[in-house]
Amino acid sequence: MDFNIDVASRTPIYRQLAEQIRAAIARGRLQANARLPSVRDMSRRLVINPNTVARVYTELERDGLLVTRHGMGVFVAPPGSDLTKKARRERLAVLLDGFFTEAVLLGFTADEVKELVQDRVTQFQWQAGA
Amino acid sequence: MDFNIDVASRTPIYRQLAEQIRAAIARGRLQANARLPSVRDMSRRLVINPNTVARVYTELERDGLLVTRHGMGVFVAPPGSDLTKKARRERLAVLLDGFFTEAVLLGFTADEVKELVQDRVTQFQWQAGA
DNA sequence: CAACTGTACTATGTGACTTAGTACAGAAGG
DNA sequence: CCTTCTGTACTAAGTCACATAGTACAGTTG
Incomplete structure (x- = not known):
């Protein structure tokens, strides 16, 4: 998976990355249980702050798209929305x-x-x- | 036309109002050449700053949805996008x-x-x- | 002239966004 | 055990979008 960030854009970095991950999952380019780059790895690739990456992962976990296993990494959650x-x-x-x-x-x-x-x-x- | 603003929302006021006007035009609830409330009138109704209303009108005029006639008011532009x-x-x-x-x-x-x-x-x- | 219209500008305050840095806890491998 | 990876949790700082307040000016109408 390759992600890219446009720092000149008016849309926040964390929003750009979150949308790209959502799109990748929805199109099947990121399958369930696939592992995402670590917070520090992703931050180095995109030349952004690790905190910003962590924020994205946290938001997507709250939405049920990702699952984090402490010390092991962040993974794509199996499909299924928890909304009614x-x-x-x-x-x-x-x-x-x-x-x-x-x-x-x-x-x-x-x-x-x-x-x-x-x-x-x-x-x-x-x-x-x- | 009745518009409403949720100041507690995380989406900016100017964005809320702009989206409501766009939706009203797209659904035909605001027809071409219809006049919108004046900047000061709209700001009193929604209890927001006149500058914020003016910003919305300016943005929508830039998008070709509204036309302003100085001293007369702001009106819904006839349909038609200027994009290729x-x-x-x-x-x-x-x-x-x-x-x-x-x-x-x-x-x-x-x-x-x-x-x-x-x-x-x-x-x-x-x-x-x- | 009076009362409305949109527009322009300065100033101020708040909060989102981003970065930097440090620190701590869980997991894996030599 | 120790090292190195993992995610997480803070604090501090700076920038900028957003919104407000206030004043002023130009065009339109009666």
Whole structure:
């Protein structure tokens, strides 16, 4: 896994790294139980502070995406959200509405958006259908 | 139009207001040429600083969503993005990938997402199909 | 002229973000 | 046991985004 940080960006470093890890897991480029670089190793690679890396790992563990074993390292957690079905659906609806808002303001038609959905949906590692 | 601000939220006030205006336009609750509350009026309603409101209006004008006429007020711009077709599509793809990432991490299946898309897509004011 | 509009500027305060440095506890291998 | 890795927990410092307050100026309307 290769991550990269743009220190010139207005989005915080810790947010950039967290998003890249989330994306890697969602696309299956980081599989369950895979080990991530240590806090110090990652900080050296990205030329950022170890504290910032630790902050990212802590946040992602709180979200249930990572599991840390003290003295051993940080690993990708097995899939599964601990939210209720209702909470999960509400959260997804908010995100989808945000996406639709931007799509409308960019001038797209509904058909164009549906087409793009079909194009891109295959690049992610979805839960198996019921 | 009624807007509301949560000062306790971690998301900045100017961002909250900007998102609410964007959403209102995308859903057709604010039509083209509609007039928005004046900077001072909006600041009194939301109990925030006039400078913060002005910042929001300026940002949305830069994005082409609003038009200000000095001394007269701020109005909703007619639809239409000034980005190139390629830039618009790339931007939408980034947003869609972000949405898919969260959907996967929340544990949804591809079919569930497609279903939600069908449910919600009708609530927005899309450009007329080609 | 009066009362509204948006805009520009300075000054101030708070908190997020990032870095640096030090220290401590758990795990693995010679 | 000792060394070296691992994550974690602090403190201290600096920078910058965010929000507020206040003042001032220019355009529009009646």
